[in-house]
Amino acid sequence: MAKGRYGEFGGQYVPETLMHELHRLEDAYEYYKKDPQFRKELHDLFCNYANRPSLLYYAEKMTKDLGGAKIYLKREDLNHTGSHKINNVLGQTLLAKKMGKTRIIAETGAGQHGVAAATGAALLDMECEVFMGVKDTERQALNVYRMELLGAKVHPVTTGTGTLKDAVNEAMRNWTTRVDDTAYVIGSVMGPHPYPMMVRDFQSIISKEAREQILKTEGKLPDAVLACVGGGSNAMGMFYNFIPDKEVKLIGCEAAGRGVNTAQTAATIATGKYGVFHGMKSYFCQNKYGQIAPVYSISAGLDYPGIGPEHAYLYETGRAQYVPITDDEAVDAFEYLARTEGIICAIESAHAVAYARKLAPTMRKDQSMIICLSGRGDKDVAAMARYRGRNVTE
């Protein structure tokens, strides 16, 4: 496969102004990922700051209730800052520091990546500016304040649809004005090469741990691995070390919003088509003329019109399957997990829990599955209450 490509997918479709810097980043990453000192520092940050390794928790009550496969939860929600996003942020921010950068910028949807970026920047003494769609700053006002508390500056993005894709546009534009001192810390396995590879590598710690943990507990590999997919970083991290294990089913759960037959959806594999956007060739929700479609999901973190190129490749080669989960199913699963296991997960992760509820009963009791619980749900509690008609203010 060509460098930076996953089959036909991937590439570097960005303005010339960024090309020199992308090559620099690629060289630096290739160097530091093999550098024992860098690896040691990142490992220390993971273990002593981010709370790794994360637990592989046997969800016994859920397993019994569903009556099929044994269900394990990979508890990324227990990481510092409350989601898997910190894994990637620590990796990229440490790399930026080694490259002599003094400022990082990031895009964010719900604010989980923005909060993680602000956290990494605070810890590693970097300036941090976060681009966030104006609609998301309103929906997630608490996270805006959280980022400010951590010393970051938040820019509400008013262009376009004022959501995640516009935040990415604006972060890319900002990066072209200050490539010298600034690193763009992309939050998902998307964008131009080397981002999809680099973010995947930093997130692959999830499946590295999970694979060892389940072999230790069950003595065999799981039959299925599930994760929610927007851009797809927790899913890529959860899938990666299981890709060579052909007997392990890889299942990505997309946000169908109000349904894949409506315009209010963000399910890229189910409703998108082949295209080129945000630096990569992949699948995108778009109209007949290639204009990027406004997308919708109850989950701001999955509210993105594209999917990382490696997912597109896993889909096209049949190695992974992608299933749409509606808002209703996700909210039900959010409540179900809280009641059954006493775990309030992120509404993003609830999409994977929702599919597990359909899948587990169809499997045998001697089979097992792992769900990546990518984040915790504190940020979603008020929105879930509103979804159920209760007006709760934060």
Added chain:
Amino acid sequence: MNRIGKAFEHGKAFIGFLTAGDPSLEKTEEFALEMARAGCDLIEIGIPFSDPIAEGPVIQEADLRSLSAGTTTDGVFRMAADLRRKTDVPLVFMTYYNPVFSYGNEKFFANCRESGIDGIIVPDLPFEEKGEITEVAAKNGIQVISMIAPTSQERIRMIAKESEGFLYVVSSLGVTGVRTKIETDLSAILKIVRESTDTPAAVGFGISTPEQAEKIGRTADGVIVGSAIVKLIAKYGTNAGKYVYDYVKSMKDALKRI
């Protein structure tokens, strides 16, 4: 028989940009003809895109106005074909790769040829990715315009050597839009360009005044202006024709003084 070379035969070239369909395709045609009448040597027609990542706010807003008005790629082709029947000015499309790719490269470039388009600029197809379109563009006689940025450094020679039509030299870091000051050492970039190719080099991004045009025209083969023209169209709407004419004339006059 490509017309782009002709743009550089009348002294320093003035290259003007406008977004197709802002405020309507009929008006785009009218404004383009005004630009040609005022001495514009080459016209860039922007096919609007929902997410133009290389553009500043002025052109972003024009793209959204145009798309909201219902502009489609098919409509832009029809307008271009009409325009071509009325003028011989070189016409170059500027758009992002997704509208081209999704239309289908074969069909898109065949339509370019049939509409009398001479070239294309795709800001998100850098040197490494231009292979996506070079063959199909060449087959249809459409020249692919390459860009050089202040950060290009060791990439300048490589890009210049494979250039055709003209080279679009980006004056500053960042996105399109009016700037009061341009600080890049353009003469150093242009020197390397000239050592590597005979392709003419025009400078764009941030240029809006006759003084800037005259200054940059002393070192470059032409200047490219987008946001300043689009701003006039945003301000005067359907009546922008004469303002566009006067503005383009003032810019071309400044270049004639060199």
